[in-house]
Amino acid sequence: MDEILSLKNIAFTYTPDQPEVKNAVEDVSFTVYEGEWIAIVGHNGSGKSTLARIINGLLFPQQGSVSVLGQPMNEENLWDIRSKMGMVFQNPDNQFVGATVQDDVAFALENNGVPHKEMVKRVHEALAQVKMEDFLDNEPQHLSGGQKQRVAIAGALALRPRILILDEATSMLDPQGRAEVLNTVHKLREETGLTVLSITHDLEEAMLADRLLFMNGGRKFAEGTPQQIFDLGDELVKLGLDLPFPIKMVKLLQQQGVTLEGGYMTEEELVNDIWISNFKK
Incomplete structure (x- = not known):
């Protein structure tokens, strides 16, 4: 498999006046291959949120390097690399800017200068991928939580990213909405070979992954298949992760x-x- 994302010996420490100081990371390395689903799990303060910010370029590591598709991330190529990543965040209500579902999915395409004819095509294709094509003219605020996140995923997919990053994307959803979103992502990955990176504390989401990266105290405590990680049993419970x-x-x-x-x-x-x-x- 081709390497699509690589972090080597990443370290980042917040300044003392920043409340996220407990989320610093130290000497973290891992590689994601094209088509994989990788889940980063850990208790609050384990460093997984900081790691997510480093991966999408919101923070630059103070030590180590980040490469996407073999290209080292830096300030000069940051926007080009970000164009290869689709992000879905925790609160779907904070992501909507359009008056209708199709307006919202089209927003990022307009900002990227995609021609109108191509934009319309991509909007319809992306909404069909997440089974929301019948909601084109609906107002986002009238959708259920699961439907909102599926529209958010469509907005990311319309940009045709190589990597889809889910940053606690199911944490605010009820069980039905969570199942809708996870089933959608699972099917998309099977059908398109999309690479998925999820930062989560949800065990159902983590169990869908090919590999888990378990963070503790800013370090990579363990890495392996879901079975290998959860076989650690009581050791994980002591570190704040449920089974x-x-x-x-x-x-x-x-x-x-x-x-x-x-x-x-x-x-x-x-x-x-x-x-x-x-x-x-």
């Missing part, structure tokens, strides 16, 4: 004498094994 429901349930059932192999990342996998191993005749 997925299936993993916690397996431990409780095993304590009660129920025979289970473990390693389940979804409730469906757990239920199926309980049925096959213990009840099916």
